[in-house]
Amino acid sequence: MLPRKSWIPPRGEVPLVGLSILNEEENAVRDAVRALVAREIAPKSQEYDLGEIYPRPNLEILGKQGYLGMIVDPAFGGVGTSYLAQTLVVEAIAEVDPATAVIYEVHNSLHIEAIWRYGTEDQKRRWLPDLCAGQRIGAFALSEAEAGSNAAALRTRAVKEDGGYRLTGRKMFITSGGEADLYLVFATVDPSLKSRGITAFVVENGAPGLSFGPPMDKMGIRASRTSEVVLDDVFVPDDQRLGGEGEGYNMALFLLDGGRVGIAAQGVGIMSAALARSLQYARERHQFGKPIGTFEGVQWRLANMATDLHAARLMTYEAARHREEGPAQRPLFAMAKLFASEHAVRHAEDAIQIFGGYGYMTEFGVERLLRDAKITEIYEGTSEIMRWVIASHLLKDYDLDNI
Template identity: 75%
Template structure:
């Protein structure tokens, strides 16, 4: 069904990706979660179908679509498989977009076609054990040596680490400079000295590999530096803005599935001689789920629509992620409650919604950081009409 807030092309993309996800990704989603196997085949399929690098100019292998169109794809994938959705989101919003926006033409020509076709997967390595939310305090070093840099340090909680073929790695060229020393580098998986920790044993999104990235005197040629020295921090913040829109879309996808399954169950499950959907307690949960889903979707679509306004709209991006992620967790729990004892069993797949939703409140900026972003802007200039 077409949505009036989307244009004709966006509605067509939405219909196409929903059908594709239903036929190809959804049937295998539960198996990928149980086995914790990285769904590379999903990414390759999405590449063949033209859903990778959607906002990238066609001359570099992309589709030249709107940011909102790409957001619709994240939502649709997340409704079936949140693990594939976050792999997709990092690959597109953080890695591909980083090269497209900040790379040289030579770097775009060299890297983007394979990334857009699904022949290579990209990752984004910024988080460290001692500098999670405070990226400016990172310790990974990049020391210039002739025409190359030598990188040393450790990154943690990196999505697709060990599976991705290329990594945007952030390191400081001078710790005394703080954020002004942070620089980004493109590092291949097979670079000598680059190692990966074992996959983390996670609560949710289990098919998405999360591992440590270890850099032991990794040599990176100067032509693999992304942007200029000292530009890495501002680049990371810009890219994370888009990433937060993606996580909001992932949350919306989870919420939509929670509501869809809850409605179906409420119509079918009978207690005391009638469907449980006729009981006020269940009806109120369903009404709240539908209302919050609609609100989260609108916030996310607006954020995607205004993505090109950049940091000026950073609080708006934070609001979308904050609201959508917290409501996804709340209503995934509501779905379990509606299902009762069956909701607690893995067989029905509802418990997985809660496991997968929880991390949306954490990665690419915790809920606490989102509130700081929003409040800092409010204290400086309160203008909700142009936040």
């Protein structure tokens, strides 16, 4: 028989599951950003969530400290770090504020990265320094009311005229819609070409004809504004087209590959918070004269949470390390997002269950984990689309000798 209380884990840090593969530099980034987040972002997180306040100051703080546009070359205002370093920042932010994490992720992986990878020298000089400093915020406008999972069906039109294009259409569910300064808008120059007509444009807030719906009321990540973006005959000069005509669809898919690694990291951050909160509570909360962590029903839940977090971290970090290889590694990005997002939802539920009635109360901030986790299974490709991506790869390309 085990001696009484031998189950009690050592006091102090939450077990650092999944972190063994980080090198010294990556660990240093992780430590530094977690300290910054604890000091500057955590204190206002609950207030921003309950008040649905867009956390622009957080983006400014992150920009000042060099955490925006991290993969961008310093010549354009970035830092020139690895993709994994940026992924660790998303995770650290999501541990305390998943709404800021998604704004950060869209700004970096879907907007800055687009300009960094596809922009001309002039476009990079014009937009990247402000975006990397947090002085301007970027958004990504692909989805439409009738074109979500099937983005190739988008209907926003780009009609060529002298010196530029006229854009008309409506973009649905846009993160930072109305708050962002720059919008990466995907529109078709010829609907008969289907996905091969889709072209990307950078549209500046304030352009005549550009307007926004009100913030949409939603379940979680409430501080992150989500709005419709309306383009009514908006003139976009030629030098604000990103890449060539018809290159937008593959560009969007490439960017979403990285975005999915970021959403996986958002899920990992939520899982980490769920485990940390649950462990602390299991040690402190007494029922039947003992800490609830003495009960096997609670222990098994905690053990599963730690095991899943370990796996989700390894998958996410591995995916980040392969980001540069692009579409060839698409199933890896999809697997990381699928696993981390579905487990984030499950762990948020587990944390609420461990907290009992208190977990259901807003004051304890645990119910928020579930509200914030759910969206990770939906945006940047739903879980069904992730399974589709993975299965298509297995059925078409997978080498059966190497399973």
